[in-house]
Amino acid sequence: xxxxxxxxxxxxxxxxxxxGLEAEACAPVEELNLPLEYDSSRVKAxxxxxxxxxxxxxxxxxxxAYAYAMEVQKLACGECAVGRIGISxxxxxxxxxxxxxxxxxxxxxxxxxxxxxxxNAKCVLGQTAPVPxxxxxxxxxxxxxxxxxxxxxxxxxxxHVKIIAPCMEACPAxxxxxxxxxxxxxxxxxxSLDLIRQGVCLPGTLGRVCTAPCExxxxxxxxxxxxxxxALKRHVADxxxxxxxxxxxxxxxxxxxxxxxxxxxxAGLAAGYNxxxxxxxxxxxxxxxxxxGMAAVGIPSYRLPEAILDREVDIVRGVGVEIRFNVRVGRDxxxxxxxxxxxxxxFVAVGAHKGRAMGVEGEDKGYEGFVDGVKFLRDVNLxxxxxxxxxxxxxxxxxxxxxxxxxxxxxxxKDVNILxxxxxxxxxxxxxxxxxxxxxxxxxxxxxxxxxxxxxxxKLVGLxxxxxxxxxxxxxGRRRPVPIEGSEFVVNADMVIAAIGQEADLSCLAGEDxxxxxxxxxxxxxxxTCQSSEKGIFSAGDCVTGPAILIEAVAAGNRAALSIDQxxxxxxxxxxxGASRVGRSAALAAQRExxxxxxxxxxxxxxxxxxxxxxxxxxxxxxxxxxxAQEEAKRCLRCYRxxxxxxxx
Amino acid sequence: xxxxxxDGQKVEVAEGATVLEAAGKLxxxxxxxxxxxxxxxxxxxxxxxxxxxxxxxxxxxxACDCPVExxxxxxxxxxRALEARMLAVELLLAKCPGSEAIxxxxxxxxxxxxxxxxxxxxxxxxxxxVRTCQELVGVGALRLVDRGLNRDVKETFVEASTDKxxxxxxxxxxxxxxxxxxxxxxxxxxxxxxVFKLKKCQVCGNYWAPEAQLEYIRKTCNxxxxxxxxxxxxx
Numbered sequence: 001x002x003x004x005x006x007x008x009x010x011x012x013x014x015x016x017x018x019x020g021l022e023a024e025a026c027a028p029v030e031e032l033n034l035p036l037e038y039d040s041s042r043v044k045a046x047x048x049x050x051x052x053x054x055x056x057x058x059x060x061x062x063x064x065a066y067a068y069a070m071e072v073q074k075l076a077c078g079e080c081a082v083g084r085i086g087i088s089x090x091x092x093x094x095x096x097x098x099x100x101x102x103x104x105x106x107x108x109x110x111x112x113x114x115x116x117x118x119x120n121a122k123c124v125l126g127q128t129a130p131v132p133x134x135x136x137x138x139x140x141x142x143x144x145x146x147x148x149x150x151x152x153x154x155x156x157x158x159x160h161v162k163i164i165a166p167c168m169e170a171c172p173a174x175x176x177x178x179x180x181x182x183x184x185x186x187x188x189x190x191x192s193l194d195l196i197r198q199g200v201c202l203p204g205t206l207g208r209v210c211t212a213p214c215e216x217x218x219x220x221x222x223x224x225x226x227x228x229x230x231a232l233k234r235h236v237a238d239x240x241x242x243x244x245x246x247x248x249x250x251x252x253x254x255x256x257x258x259x260x261x262x263x264x265x266x267a268g269l270a271a272g273y274n275x276x277x278x279x280x281x282x283x284x285x286x287x288x289x290x291x292x293g294m295a296a297v298g299i300p301s302y303r304l305p306e307a308i309l310d311r312e313v314d315i316v317r318g319v320g321v322e323i324r325f326n327v328r329v330g331r332d333x334x335x336x337x338x339x340x341x342x343x344x345x346x347f348v349a350v351g352a353h354k355g356r357a358m359g360v361e362g363e364d365k366g367y368e369g370f371v372d373g374v375k376f377l378r379d380v381n382l383x384x385x386x387x388x389x390x391x392x393x394x395x396x397x398x399x400x401x402x403x404x405x406x407x408x409x410x411x412x413x414k415d416v417n418i419l420x421x422x423x424x425x426x427x428x429x430x431x432x433x434x435x436x437x438x439x440x441x442x443x444x445x446x447x448x449x450x451x452x453x454x455x456x457x458x459k460l461v462g463l464x465x466x467x468x469x470x471x472x473x474x475x476x477g478r479r480r481p482v483p484i485e486g487s488e489f490v491v492n493a494d495m496v497i498a499a500i501g502q503e504a505d506l507s508c509l510a511g512e513d514x515x516x517x518x519x520x521x522x523x524x525x526x527x528x529t530c531q532s533s534e535k536g537i538f539s540a541g542d543c544v545t546g547p548a549i550l551i552e553a554v555a556a557g558n559r560a561a562l563s564i565d566q567x568x569x570x571x572x573x574x575x576x577x578g579a580s581r582v583g584r585s586a587a588l589a590a591q592r593e594x595x596x597x598x599x600x601x602x603x604x605x606x607x608x609x610x611x612x613x614x615x616x617x618x619x620x621x622x623x624x625x626x627x628x629a630q631e632e633a634k635r636c637l638r639c640y641r642x643x644x645x646x647x648x649x
Numbered sequence: 650x651x652x653x654x655x656d657g658q659k660v661e662v663a664e665g666a667t668v669l670e671a672a673g674k675l676x677x678x679x680x681x682x683x684x685x686x687x688x689x690x691x692x693x694x695x696x697x698x699x700x701x702x703x704x705x706x707x708x709x710x711x712a713c714d715c716p717v718e719x720x721x722x723x724x725x726x727x728x729r730a731l732e733a734r735m736l737a738v739e740l741l742l743a744k745c746p747g748s749e750a751i752x753x754x755x756x757x758x759x760x761x762x763x764x765x766x767x768x769x770x771x772x773x774x775x776x777x778x779v780r781t782c783q784e785l786v787g788v789g790a791l792r793l794v795d796r797g798l799n800r801d802v803k804e805t806f807v808e809a810s811t812d813k814x815x816x817x818x819x820x821x822x823x824x825x826x827x828x829x830x831x832x833x834x835x836x837x838x839x840x841x842x843x844v845f846k847l848k849k850c851q852v853c854g855n856y857w858a859p860e861a862q863l864e865y866i867r868k869t870c871n872x873x874x875x876x877x878x879x880x881x882x883x884x
Contacts, residue, residue, distance in 0.1 A: 078805025
């Protein structure tokens with residue numbers, strides 16, 4: 001983003017005033033980390049929570065302040081007196097000014113109310129909204145005085161608005177998090193769930209397994225701990241189940257076109273759900289006998305009970321999505337067949353279900369006792385009988401590895417070990433999962449990597465391993481593990497589970513030479529539009545990005561549905577929604593003069609005591625009660641940030 | 650126990666107490682409007698604003714819902730606290746000049762006429778009715794409907810589920826602006842636009858309470874079906 005020459009900026013409290021100066025004398029605005037990805041020629045003026053900025057000197061700052069105040073009012077919850085009445089005074093006063101009905105004392109009135117809101121409004125929106133308006137009075141006072149004196153009306157300009165919040169931006173699906181939390185606070189569980197479903201069709205699932213990037217971005221991290229956003233989502237999903245409510249369905253029109261989706265994982269379900277709601281006829285082809293993808297066969301039921309996912313899959317089918325099980329595209333039916341059958345668009349969402357090879361001597365020999373982690377979890381989840389052995393060693397440090405280890409304990413294995421080649425800090429598995437594993441008795445060895453499988457005949461008996469040390473960071477930013485010469489040692493084992501990563505099985509694309517595949521074995525598709533290199537074929541989720549988190553797959557499925565809809569309506573190449581990029585580069589945490597907030601401890605999200613977890617697969621995490629959910633919801637600071645800008649031609 | 654300082658005076662209170670409760674222990678009066686000692690605090694009216702210093706950092710916050718912290722320093726009548734409080738009261742006065750509770754607050758603070766003229770409203774969204782119905786009565790027939798993103802609500806309001814309502818009138822009793830109207834005529838009571846039949850005492854013949862309310866109490870307390878056939882005066 002390039003704002004080298006601005007007329008004026010007060011952003012982040014750093015005033016740059018180039019008014020009346022010749023081009024050479026203008027101070028450049030360098031480190032202006034503004035939340036826009038337009039270049040300077042396309043923005044005339046901008047107003048946001050931390051100040052305002054003028055690029056075209058003809059932009060009318062008072063009109064912009066009025067438009068901004070109106071947007072704030074729409075967003076203001078209206079609960080606190082100072083925020084609600086305050087913003088209405090500001091809107092009313094600025095409205096009179098731009099209509100030529102300004103009065104003596106209007107400036108002082110705006111400053112009095114603005115300061116009062118900054119100091120004493122209940123939420124962050126009320127406290128930060130007046131900042132740019134007060135800035136505009138301080139630095140563009142002449143413009144205000146001029147309106148009061150001359151009593152002439154200004155013609156309104158057109159503005160673009162975007163509402164963001166740190167949590168909303170961190171969420172790959174950009175859910176309205178402060179919104180749904182607020183509804184929980186006001187005891188409107190159903191409305192909260194409706195709002196969540198506008199963005200994701202798997203709230204109960206996500207409420208249990210999402211890694212919650214929103215919680216990492218939560219402003220309360222700096223005060224007393226983030227909001228338990230994930231647990232709040234789970235709370236409303238569970239509430240709906242408890243009261244036996246069926247979600248209302250509203251399908252907007254009938255489109256008639258048939259869309260084929262390959263894979264009933266989170267990306268496929270999300271795309272199918274959205275397309276069906278738009279009126280398309282959707283069929284999902286799923287090779288397994290169950291739907292849910294990794295959520296069904298990768299995540300064990302002590303993290304995500306079957307009943308939860310089954311219900312959510314039923315809800316997706318309830319809006320008209322057909323799922324055909326035990327059909328493998330590429331074997332039972334081909335893409336060519338799908339075109340012949342009259343499908344007008346195809347969405348490839350096969351995920352990444354193939355375990356990656358460890359690169360260890362002997363792993364391809366088919367030794368008895370050597371198991372692929374993804375297959376192991378799939379077998380567990382599909383109810384296949386697994387007989388415990390003496391000692392099992394799981395290789396890997398991600399969620400699949402930890403899930404394998406904790407599942408082994410629940411199946412009756414007594415000696416369960418994890419070998420990870422880096423240290424605890426670099427382990428990618430969710431922190432809560434690692435802690436759970438250790439609590440339950442999984443033994444984790446760090447800085448160890450296998451080099452060779454040891455076997456007697458056809459049976460695996462152990463692993464030759466080497467100790468590692470951490471060197472320079474690699475492409476992922478984590479320190480690279482480096483073997484320590486001469487530190488080889490033997491680990492005895494009766495079963496070894498390889499869980500070091502997954503890759504996509506793209507055999508459904510056999511013969512589809514026009515669909516480009518990257519050198520990493522992923523489908524080459526546009527990250528925004530999900531378009532592949534072949535017209536009419538779209539792809540998203542783990543088969544495009546490599547293994548990622550569930551919410552990213554859901555968000556990708558949402559985007560794919562929008563693109564497919566646009567493609568089927570207009571034909572031709574699909575254009576990405578440019579506005580979705582606005583806000584990405586924002587330093588959303590930064591806020592001028594924002595005081596610290598009184599500390600209020602988060603509601604703990606409990607877990608079953610260890611003795612109750614094993615054997616068997618009861619759900620480990622306990623949800624929030626209604627009272628706890630309401631208490632937790634009250635902690636939300638409502639960090640909505642309004643961005644308003646006037647675009648150039 | 651937690652020790653804090655309010656307006657220069659030390660006070661010790663139990664952990665979990667609020668600044669307002671601690672001030673009360675010292676007989677320091679902080680004006681309130683949406684607060685009630687039997688309800689969870691809401692922080693909506695912003696009238697009880699005080700200045701709080703923790704670790705050298707000064708905050709303005711509402712006393713009713715601010716948990717005490719060891720060593721906290723509170724100033725209830727500092728310039729900043731007073732300015733904030735007066736703004737809150739003045740805005741409320743402009744919005745709801747008919748409320749005696751608000752007029753009384755304004756008088757105490759020396760505010761005569763609000764400097765703005767606004768479209769007046771009778772409900773100030775203090776949430777007392779919502780909290781009373783939820784926490785004291787236990788019925789929860791009232792909820793706040795807020796504005797917000799993706800919500801088509803022009804003005805925030807209190808929504809009544811008339812089918813849940815038992816007609817007890819606690820909300821009308823607690824409302825500081827008389828926005829909630831309760832009318833009784835002979836054998837009926839009307840509140841939230843729903844007409845409730847009143848129960849007639851079998852002894853004196855007076856209509857004394859809504860049947861719906863009595864039925865709710867009877868069921869909740871597991872009382873026999875004829876428990877309320879005779880009014881308390883005649884029992």
